[in-house]
Amino acid sequence: MDIALVGPGRAGTAVALACVAAGHRVVAVAGRTPDAESTRIAAARFEARVVPVQFAGRGARLVLIATPDDAIEATAAALAQSLEPEALVVHLSGSHGLAALASITATRSDVAVGAVHPLQTLPSPDSSLAGAWAAVAGPAEVTDLAATIGLRPFTVDDACRATYHAAAVVASNHVVALIGQVERLASAAGAPFEAFEPLATAALQNSFAQGPKAALTGPVARGDVETVRRHLASIPSDEQAAYRALASAAQRLTGRDASEPSEVLG
Numbered sequence: 001m002d003i004a005l006v007g008p009g010r011a012g013t014a015v016a017l018a019c020v021a022a023g024h025r026v027v028a029v030a031g032r033t034p035d036a037e038s039t040r041i042a043a044a045r046f047e048a049r050v051v052p053v054q055f056a057g058r059g060a061r062l063v064l065i066a067t068p069d070d071a072i073e074a075t076a077a078a079l080a081q082s083l084e085p086e087a088l089v090v091h092l093s094g095s096h097g098l099a100a101l102a103s104i105t106a107t108r109s110d111v112a113v114g115a116v117h118p119l120q121t122l123p124s125p126d127s128s129l130a131g132a133w134a135a136v137a138g139p140a141e142v143t144d145l146a147a148t149i150g151l152r153p154f155t156v157d158d159a160c161r162a163t164y165h166a167a168a169v170v171a172s173n174h175v176v177a178l179i180g181q182v183e184r185l186a187s188a189a190g191a192p193f194e195a196f197e198p199l200a201t202a203a204l205q206n207s208f209a210q211g212p213k214a215a216l217t218g219p220v221a222r223g224d225v226e227t228v229r230r231h232l233a234s235i236p237s238d239e240q241a242a243y244r245a246l247a248s249a250a251q252r253l254t255g256r257d258a259s260e261p262s263e264v265l266g
């Protein structure tokens with residue numbers, strides 16, 4: 001397929017590279033502006049022409065919309081009239097469903113729309129999609145597209161899309177934020193940050209292998225209330241809110257209705 005990449009940033013380039021590896025071709029790149037750095041880099045990389053967003057659909061069988069979430073609707077509206085008959089337009093957002101492409105479905109009954117959200121953190125355009133799952137929406141060809149670029153597709157109802165994306169954010173961004181707290185507390189205690197890697201990695205692996213409840217160890221799981229109290233007395237005040245919130249979540253996981261830890265955690 002000939003592909004137009006609209007929004008040539010991290011996710012768009014990573015998915016376009018996977019499409020190229022699967023035998024497709026990126027023929028056009030449309031960015032925020034024609035001379036934006038990400039536009040120029042992607043166009044050179046794919047040896048594709050730079051086009052304005054409103055002409056991005058011309059000559060493309062597949063249009064990938066990989067702009068920031070908040071720009072998807074306006075981008076879809078801008079390029080709708082340039083689409084070729086039988087084209088497929090897909091966005092990469094986790095939080096939006098097909099409604100974000102409503103301006104296309106309303107005016108172009110001859111094209112198909114879909115969503116492919118790679119369930120992977122892509123911090124750079126060269127990030128790998130290998131092994132990642134993907135939430136898909138739309139006709140069967142969207143599922144096929146995800147599968148051909150090595151993603152493992154599953155469907156999420158449009159109505160549940162925001163909840164699904166919240167889970168994805170917790171699984172990636174919040175885990176990273178939590179490791180930031182590990183780094184700060186380790187530093188405050190004079191312990192090497194890297195010493196916590198096997199601990200964190202095993203906890204994550206156990207959570208998926210055994211389920212979170214079975215994987216939970218530590219003072220909350222044991223009911224060691226005094227240990228929790230000592231932690232709270234020792235850590236800086238600006239670390240306490242996150243500690244309390246996660247210790248409460250751990251307590252919820254145990255399924256116990258223990259009033260004393262709740263009092264300690266506030």
Ligand SMILES: NC(=O)c1ccc[n+]([C@@H]2O[C@H](COP(=O)([O-])OP(=O)(O)OC[C@H]3O[C@@H](n4cnc5c(N)ncnc54)[C@H](OP(=O)(O)O)[C@@H]3O)[C@@H](O)[C@H]2O)c1
Pocket residue numbers: 006007008009010011012030031032033036037038039053066067068069071075092093094095117118119120121122123
């Ligand atoms: N990164 C991830 O981990 C990840 C994972 C899965 C899904 N996604 C989804 O992928 C999409 C893109 O995210 P990203 O992280 O790749 O963002 P990103 O790296 O910021 O890339 C966004 C790209 O869109 C361009 N752009 C911004 N506004 C535009 C507009 N109005 N018209 C055309 N191009 C525009 C940006 O240009 P400039 O460079 O000039 O700003 C940039 O090239 C989002 O829907 C996101 O939810 C991201």
